[in-house]
Amino acid sequence: MFFCSTHIFSPSYHLVYDVYIVCWSFCFWFIMAVMLDAAAIEVPDGTPRDVMKAQIKLRCEGTSILLELDDCEAMSVVFLALQGNLLARHGYRLSQYLCRGQAKETFEQLVELAEEGGGGGVLVEALYIIGRYDLLEDQLGLPVNFTLHQFFKREIGGVEPDRKAMYCVCAGMAQEQTDHLLATRLEDWCCSGPGRPLEETFVRNLTGINYHVLLNQLYQALLAEQRNSLASCLQPFIMHNIYLHDRTCISTTDLRKLCFSQALLNKPRLYFIQACRGNEGLRPILLQQDNTIVTHSESDCLISAATVQGYTAVRSQTEGSWYITDLCQALQEYGHIMPIKNVLQKTRQNLKSRMGSMNNTYVTQLSEEKVTLIRDVQLVRAEEEHFLEGITILTQLEVMEKLLEEALEEIIESDDNLESLISSLINIRFS
Template sequence: MDERRKGRGKEGPPSPPCTSRSFSEELSSCERDVYPLPTGYPHGLCVIINIKTFMKPRGVEDNFPLVERHGSDIDKERLTGTFKLFGFHVMHFDNPDYQQLQQFFRRLRMDPRLAVVACLAVCVMTHGDENDNIYLHDRTCISTTDLRKLCFSQALLNKPRLYFIQACRGNEGLRPILLQQDNTIVTHSESDCLISAATVQGFTAVRSQTEGSWYITDLCQALQEYGHIMPIKNVLQKTRQNLKSRMGSMNNTYVTQLSEEKVTLIRDVQLVRAEEEHFLEGIAILTQLEVMEKLLEEALEEVIESQDNLESLTSSLINVKFS
């Protein structure tokens, strides 16, 4: 769901710390049962699948609306910068169709880096439905269960696989308790997985055309602030707390959003900050994004002001004409 003007004030992404910390500094006070920590670069692989545009309907059977997802590029850059802070090698895959998605993960399963990384993260941004299907560029869909199977490799045995899904899971708006719009999550028995959905089943997920989605924004903010000192389950609790405090409007109704997780992890997942070179790459991306968002916000304010001035001028002319 697009959301043009939100009730929550613009805060912008938090400024990540400007220095990296050693593994021992990050976790010296922790005595948790955690998955093995990374031993070198990359710490993990992060696949960002951004489906922004969709083909036109080919017949009556698929003649349902899949509009362009304005604002998703902002989400992509925010995720890229955030995961680079934690030493992930980030791979982008824009607007794949079903066959391209299959081929991509077939190649990924043979990638030798899977044997050395500590974690796989898959971020998907697209439209979805109440049955936990996510839509691809060619209007075909794949269930989140099948997506998880596509990502599995023997090299990932006993390693955490994290899935973050920004998509609608229905058309209902969650009212205060308030609306939610996003898709995902799956019921499965395989261990070492975490699936975080932007919304609960049956509801929508909010996305701003100029600031990106609520879920991705709050997820990245929580990761930047707490990802190096808290396990991922606690980071997602922070994300949910931030989402719960948001309020926007859709179809003249106040709405909110709440994320949801399915977890089969058997240990805690603790992210570790990247070494300085890769950490600064993430800082640079997030800084550029913040500047771009400010420029977009200023441009939008000018457009709104121009519209208000035009309406005022039109009203004045009408009054003069009929006076």
């Protein structure tokens, strides 16, 4: 009101009044932008307030905070924080910056790229993964406590799980072991020389489509070195690879991407792949009379996965899993009138129509089956008597299991009654 009165009675204050209004408007919109930005960071599962504050601070002061990392830690953060194809597009360039001592330029670009790929949350989680709790607490005001541990265990779309596994492998080997692995088992990889982090060598060899190929090669190298515990970290992310005539290889997921174009929208693409998927021969189960093949251990199975390998499956806290919801609906409507393969096709059609948001990015989902069925399978709606019969059988199995456990405990406690216990077990088994 003071400036309004002054403006009315004294034109000389006109400039002061306008500057005041402009400054106040700027402050208002800046505060609103920060509030909206903070709201945009929040994920559906519910991000703790301290994590949100840490994310905002990293957006504003990330470069100065990250400068406290040493070269190896910095390379690990680059590897963890660049999501999706950003690692292939920018990872090697940032690693070269680090090699040349240009840490400031590295972190300036990393903060921007992290925002583009998954938000400031990936940088916070990357610092958590590499164990720089001091930076989280002292610089970002984020207490490292049970709540934070539980939050990052939920894997709600921050750092990609395969990157975490890769970091565990890199952190689990001394530098001499890394150099030995590269020199003896991964000699085809382009390497700048000994003494460099494994993540740096990985991104040096990374292109847009060979991520899983490199991951497979590292997995096989660890197995060859009998580093089974480290190899087990990568095992869930190992994908089957089509070895080509020039002895290069490509993952089946990358093959699907290469064979897709806008012209093929909603058109079936059929893949018939002649390739080994392991080293073990599948042994038949034979009839004793005439050696006729009956079946084998992999026969008559159907495994339906919520998503295609390499991609996330969506679960809503309020409505549940997309896949399970659509599967139950399809079973309820069609399970008793269609073969199971058609029910799963209905499920996939419903999934395809879904779209949601995760980390400020639109996502969808597609289920996938591995089928070794040799005939159609169709469910039927049983009568009540069949349902009750099933419950009775399950109860009998539970009772038998309990009796077996009790008998085994008695065997462990005393060997005196071994014969009688074995006899009683046989009676239980055949009664």
